[in-house]
Amino acid sequence: MPSRVMGVASKPGEKCVLQIRCSTESDRTAIRSVHASAFGPGQAREIVALVDALLEDQTARPLLSLIAESGRELTGHILFTAVEIQPDQNVSARILAPLAVSSDCQGEGVGGALIKAGLEQLAESGVDLVFVLGHPGYYPRFGFQPAGVLGFEAPYPIPPEHAEAWMVQPLKAGVIGRIEGTVQCSDALSQPQHWRE
Numbered sequence: 340m341p342s343r344v345m346g347v348a349s350k351p352g353e354k355c356v357l358q359i360r361c362s363t364e365s366d367r368t369a370i371r372s373v374h375a376s377a378f379g380p381g382q383a384r385e386i387v388a389l390v391d392a393l394l395e396d397q398t399a400r401p402l403l404s405l406i407a408e409s410g411r412e413l414t415g416h417i418l419f420t421a422v423e424i425q426p427d428q429n430v431s432a433r434i435l436a437p438l439a440v441s442s443d444c445q446g447e448g449v450g451g452a453l454i455k456a457g458l459e460q461l462a463e464s465g466v467d468l469v470f471v472l473g474h475p476g477y478y479p480r481f482g483f484q485p486a487g488v489l490g491f492e493a494p495y496p497i498p499p500e501h502a503e504a505w506m507v508q509p510l511k512a513g514v515i516g517r518i519e520g521t522v523q524c525s526d527a528l529s530q531p532q533h534w535r536e
Contacts, residue, residue, distance in 0.1 A: 357449060359456045362404040362416065367394070369413040370406065377439035385532070386437055392527035393420055393436075399525035403433070405457055407440075407449050415440040417453040419461060420528065422470060424491070424520040433461060434524055435471040436533075454481045462510040469510060470522055472534065475503035482508045490519025495534040 362370060374390055375383040393399045399420035407415035419433040435457070440449045458481065461469060470486060471478055472493065483506035487497065497505045509515045523529070 356409075357414070357452055358408045359405055359452060360408070362406045366406055366413065367391075370404075370416045373406075373413055373416050373441050374437065374439040376441040376443075377445070379442075386439070389527065389533065390416075390418065390437065393418055393525065396420075396525045396527040399527060403457055403460060405453055405460075407453055409444070409449075413441075414444040415449040415453050417450075417457050419457055419469065420525050422525070423523045424468075424518060425523050426520055428518050428520055430468060430514065430518050431466045432468040432470065432522070433466055434522070434528065435469060435473070436528060438473075451481065454478075458482070458508065458510065467509065467511045467514045468518070469508045471506050471508075472497075472504055473506065475506070478506050484508070486522075489515055492521040493534065494522055494524050494529055495531055497534075 370390060371387045374386045378386045393402070394404065401421055403419040405417050406413050415438075417435065417438045419435050422432045422434045424430055424432060435454070438450055438453065440447075440453075458469060468491075469483075470491070471483055473483075475485075485503050486493070486505045486507035487502050489507060491505075491507055493505045507515075
């Protein structure tokens with residue numbers, strides 16, 4: 340996917356305007372730092388290892404890796420990787436995982452700007468569906484809805500009490516209701532530890 344820079348208007352009181360662009364190999368150290376800051380000592384090692392694995396995993400491609408910068412500081416990162424829907428469906432789909440905003444920039448709209456920019460680029464490139472396993476109080480504001488009730492099973496069973504955390508967003512009309520099945524992620528993301536609460 341071509342690299343491009345998008346300006347995102349800052350909110351009142353924010354230090355400067357965010358710039359969102361596709362990441363490059365030279366951003367890898369800063370990307371690791373953002374995930375470490377966002378997830379803290381309890382989860383940082385696992386998430387940073389996942390990001391590194393996804394960026395190297397050929398089964399995760401095509402992928403979209405976007406960063407948010409404020410001035411020269413990298414403040415956020417989002418990764419969308421390829422998934423298939425089994426039994427084999429003629430559909431282009433991605434999964435959002437993970438999303439990180441550095442701890443000192445959380446609550447300033449960085450995550451939302453990354454999600455919106457990513458969904459826009461994916462829609463332009465012809466992607467039909469985007470999945471996420473995430474907070475049901477956050478992702479619906481960007482158009483995500485519970486996926487299980489729409490016929491999309493996660494790679495591993497989601498307990499009923501967390502069913503609303505498994506979500507999908509159609510980027511094309513007419514896909515929901517026509518396609519259903521089990522989502523198969525890349526090798527790196529298909530490990531069971533990434534699907535536990």
